[in-house]
Amino acid sequence: MSGASGLAVTPSPAIAAEYQRTRALTEALAAPLSDADATIQSMDDASPAKWHLAHTTWFWETFLLRDHLPGYRLYREDWPYLFNSYYEAEGARLARGRRGMLSRPSVGEILAWRAVVDEAISPLLARGDLAPLITLGCAHEQQHQELLLTDIKHALFQNPAGPPMWDLQTPAATRPGAVAWHRHPGGIALIGAEDGAGFAFDNEGPRHRVLLEPFALADRLVTNGEWQDFIDDGGYRTAALWLSDGWAWVNAEGVSAPLYWRDEKHFTHSGWRDRDPHAPVTHISSFEADAFATWAGARLPTEFEWEAIAQGHDALAGNQLDAAAPPLPKGGTDLFGDCWQFTRSAYLPYPRFRAAPGAVGEYNGKFMSGQVVLRGGSCATPRGHVRASYRNFFYPHQRWQFTGLRLAKDI
Structure with missing residues (x-):
């Protein structure tokens, strides 16, 4: 899905709230999934849910913490290779079609990494000069929230039993009128x-x-x-x-x-x-x-x-x-x-x-x-x-x- 242009500097309290809201929604979307659910990859176009949790965290660590927080050390030196997507400027990376082979790290380990990054990034959320980049990061993670949903739907569809992610009834659609x-x-x-x-x-x-x-x-x-x-x-x-x-x-x-x-x-x-x-x-x-x-x-x-x-x-x-x-x-x-x-x-x-x-x-x-x-x-x-x-x-x-x-x- 769709860097950024015309980025307006948003007041830092609003930026911080948007960051926290975005990060929380990503984890809530993945919460119903088992570790096995979150690891499978059904095709090259789709990525495992666990990978989306990790890639969005790699984005924040790479473009915010590494470049703008003096003294920050990467959580794991080998994880950028696993969770870079297509950024050639960031070096070599795991082939896209192999993301489903990552049985490790576990979802729990990735969630622990997310928590460390969220804590480390907190002082940067108050910096007005970084507001455009933080806004971009939130928009990037929102794209991956949608991809997480569509990718896991395709993965669960491969199971002949048709397992639900949420076992909930959904309301009937609005009956349409004639096209105007x-x-x-x-x-x-x-x-x-x-x-x-x-x-x-x-x-x-x-x-x-x-x-x-x-x-x-x-x-x-x-x-x-x-x-x-x-x-x-x-x-x-x-x-x-x-x-x-x-x-x-x-x-x-x-x-x-x-x-x-x-x-x-x-x-x-x-x-x-x-x-x-x-x-x-x-x-x-x-x-x-x-x-x-x-x-x-x-x-x-x-x-x-x-x-x-x-x-x-x-x-x-x-x-x-x-x-x-x-x-x-x-x-x-x-x-x-x-x-x-x-x-x-x-x-x-x-x-x-x-x-x-x-x-x-x-x-x-x-x-x-x-x-x-x-x-x-x-x-x-x-x-x-x-x-x-x-x-x-x-x-x-x-x-x-x-x-x-x-x-x-x-x-």
């Missing part, structure tokens, strides 16, 4: 994070102008029931609906439904549940989203169209993550939350974009190749993490995240 449309007259729109308006990742800027043709964006997401209609109408068997790469992927992988669907049920963090036809469809690929839009006589929005509409909506609204509980799309007419929404835009740099120097500059820019942009956040995204300019990105075939779609059309 947010209409936009077109013209020049300002896109990207505004300097001085608060935290934003570097890939959200620089702010720039785009020319939009008149368009409309649906007021709600596509539902499970509508997706079932697509399946029943031969959507996965009709080549004319699919992009060439998508049709090749469907046939090579034998795809015939969204990930986690089985008969009339779907797999959730609460185990196998009856699939709610009114809930937004999720865990689909960009290929599937595009094929459905074609079948529906519509299209996917560009990321600029989506943002132009989103600028008038509350990014704190909608079904987003507030606490350690099962994330599940519920529906409604909020533009944010429930599931990440595919756009038809390639993930590319904005005009005048420059990656920041050093390791932090590796955060986004080097991934601007071959991926597509998603907008809006999901039920597993911590509330307050996203905004209208926020750009998420995945490869077209990936669907283990909470990914869905909102239709657009020309007017």
